[in-house]
Amino acid sequence: MSFETLNKATGVYVIAPTPFLPDGALDLASLDRMVDFYAAAGATGLTILGMMGEAQKLTQAESVTVTERVMARAGRLPVVVGVSAPGLAAVRELGLRAMDMGAAGVMITPPSVTRTDDQVFGYFAQATEALGADVPVVLQDFPLATGVQISNGVLGRVIEAMPSIAMLKHEDWPGLAKIAALRAAEAAGRRRISILTGNGGLFLPEEMARGADGAMTGFSFPEMMVGVARLMTEGRIEAAQDLFDAYLPFVRYESQPGLGLAIRKQVLARRGVIAHATLRKPGPGLSAADMADIDRLLARQERRLAAIAQPLETA
Numbered sequence: 001m002s003f004e005t006l007n008k009a010t011g012v013y014v015i016a017p018t019p020f021l022p023d024g025a026l027d028l029a030s031l032d033r034m035v036d037f038y039a040a041a042g043a044t045g046l047t048i049l050g051m052m053g054e055a056q057k058l059t060q061a062e063s064v065t066v067t068e069r070v071m072a073r074a075g076r077l078p079v080v081v082g083v084s085a086p087g088l089a090a091v092r093e094l095g096l097r098a099m100d101m102g103a104a105g106v107m108i109t110p111p112s113v114t115r116t117d118d119q120v121f122g123y124f125a126q127a128t129e130a131l132g133a134d135v136p137v138v139l140q141d142f143p144l145a146t147g148v149q150i151s152n153g154v155l156g157r158v159i160e161a162m163p164s165i166a167m168l169k170h171e172d173w174p175g176l177a178k179i180a181a182l183r184a185a186e187a188a189g190r191r192r193i194s195i196l197t198g199n200g201g202l203f204l205p206e207e208m209a210r211g212a213d214g215a216m217t218g219f220s221f222p223e224m225m226v227g228v229a230r231l232m233t234e235g236r237i238e239a240a241q242d243l244f245d246a247y248l249p250f251v252r253y254e255s256q257p258g259l260g261l262a263i264r265k266q267v268l269a270r271r272g273v274i275a276h277a278t279l280r281k282p283g284p285g286l287s288a289a290d291m292a293d294i295d296r297l298l299a300r301q302e303r304r305l306a307a308i309a310q311p312l313e314t315a
Contacts, residue, residue: 006078006105006136006166008213009194010233011044012225013080015218017265018053018066020278026062028069030274035073037273042226044214046074047107047138049082051145052218052261057280063094071101078104080138080216086111092130105136105166110148117154121161128162137164138216142171142198152181159193169216171198176210183211200255201225205244208232220254220267221247246304250297262286266294 016038019030038046048070049055049063058066067081081098083091083106095106110123128137139158141150150172159165172178179195186192196216197207204215205228214229224247231240244251254263262284265277279285286294 006138007191007193009044009078009167009196010213011229012042012214012222013045013047013078013196013216014038014041014043014222014225015047015050015052015198015216016070017218017261017268017274018049018055018058018280019265019274020276020280022276022278024278024280026065027275027278028065030276031066031069032073034268034273035070035077037271038222039074039077041222042230043077043222044226045078045080045104046070047080047082047216050107050140051082051109051142052264053082054261054280054283055082055084060090060094064097067094067098067101067103071103080105080107082107082109082140084109084111084140088127088130091127095131095135099135105138106131107138107140107169109140109142109146110150112147114148117151120148120150120154121157124158124162124165128164131164133164135164136166137162138167138169139165140169140171140198142169144171144173144199152178152185155182156185156190159190163191165193167194167196167216169198170195170207170212171217173199173203176203176206179207179210179212200251200260201228201244202251202255204228205232205237205241208240209237218264219247219251220264220271221250224251246307247301250301253293253297259284259286259290263290263294266291267298270294270298 019027021027081103083095085091108127114120114123143149195212196214197212198217201219215225227243228240254260268274269277
């Protein structure tokens with residue numbers, strides 16, 4: 001994939017979890033099924049080895065195995081590979097391996113020790129230099145998880161100075177004004193990059209209304225994000241909001257800090273996408289009360305979807 005293509009990416013790049021067997025080993029059969037599931041749901045692309053992919057719990061060799069398997073299964077579906085690591089040697093090693101396998105680009109997140117504006121700029125300057133000028137980079141801006149605050153001014157400096165930054169994975173919160181400011185700077189002459197948003201799709205309609213191109217995040221019902229992105233792009237804002245609202249109780253429940261991935265994996269297992277809801281240790285488990293909540297929300301959601309299906313079909 002060229003820089004120009006990734007710069008113009010739209011729709012939904014689903015952040016994929018990493019399936020594990022009950023003993024914590026990689027579940028490659030479930031990985032294949034999951035790629036097929038996301039493709040059938042209408043995903044524009046996939047992003048693997050992100051924070052919600054438990055990348056920090058994988059060895060470098062396992063990360064390569066996951067990347068090889070997904071690339072072999074994804075076909076023409078573009079794949080972005082998360083390569084964040086404490087040291088740039090590991091970022092470079094996995095990043096270049098992923099690109100050799102045919103990845104569309106790599107995603108990097110600044111380490112939590114990056115605090116000042118100059119440190120943020122310096123980190124991305126060194127990271128893009130380590131990867132090389134021909135590697136498209138997705139910059140993940142996720143201060144709620146990293147503690148790293150990236151201002152509009154620093155983002156602008158990075159975008160202007162580093163042509164290999166092709167996309168922003170926007171997860172600042174509150175961050176709607178940041179999206180609008182980035183688009184305003186582009187209207188004034190700065191080069192355009194794609195903006196795909198995160199946070200489990202919690203603000204997807206509002207973010208797209210401010211100028212985001214879609215989502216790069218995970219949710220146990222990716223078809224919702226795909227449908228909302230499509231409807232928003234078509235200008236069918238009320239229909240997009242109706243579809244989003246039908247899933248909002250689950251979006252909200254899955255957005256719980258600490259438990260979100262456990263909930264997502266449980267629902268994906270219920271849907272037959274992955275064989276096991278295993279999180280690699282250390283990781284939280286779900287209580288009986290949590291499971292009862294999921295049962296209730298699933299039943300409620302089926303009723304909500306049935307209620308809006310006809311209006312969406314005829315809109």
